[in-house]
Amino acid sequence: MALLHILKYPHPALRKKAKPILVFENSITQLAANMLETMYQAPGIGLAATQMGIEKQILVIDTSDAKDNPLIICNPKIVSKAGEMIYEEGCLSFPGIYAQVSRAQQISLEYQDVEGNHQTLEVEDLTAICIQHEMDHLIGKLFVDYLSSLKRNRIRKQLEKQQRKQ
Numbered sequence: 001m002a003l004l005h006i007l008k009y010p011h012p013a014l015r016k017k018a019k020p021i022l023v024f025e026n027s028i029t030q031l032a033a034n035m036l037e038t039m040y041q042a043p044g045i046g047l048a049a050t051q052m053g054i055e056k057q058i059l060v061i062d063t064s065d066a067k068d069n070p071l072i073i074c075n076p077k078i079v080s081k082a083g084e085m086i087y088e089e090g091c092l093s094f095p096g097i098y099a100q101v102s103r104a105q106q107i108s109l110e111y112q113d114v115e116g117n118h119q120t121l122e123v124e125d126l127t128a129i130c131i132q133h134e135m136d137h138l139i140g141k142l143f144v145d146y147l148s149s150l151k152r153n154r155i156r157k158q159l160e161k162q163q164r165k166q
């Protein structure tokens, strides 16, 4: 396994749309393992391939307290949503930035696991929020897109300043 480099906003690759995974070969299993290791090490509760500049529809999450319940999700599609929940989100591509975002409180999902088997999942609360956040990454959408352009510009300047210092 290997740690991957997470791109930081406003890196242009964060705006790319990921493509569906058609062949579930060994390299996908390896990518998923590396993504999980990178997410746990960060530490974070979710990571999408787009954040490493990889244009594939794959994301990993683990919203359990014990960090022992990894979920690998390929080619996800939301089939239904319900409710609304406001949560203070962060993102590994936005170190130190948190903002309140409103999303569906429950979602039903169709996806493929790392072996390509079709699966369905019904989740709510933090897990639902996290999956919606990561699915946004796969279409080049970021949590700051839900904020005003004034707030977004302020965040961009803050992160550009951070990156210049590194």
Ligand code: NI
Binding pocket: 090, 091, 092, 093, 133, 134, 137
């Ligand atoms: Ni994120």
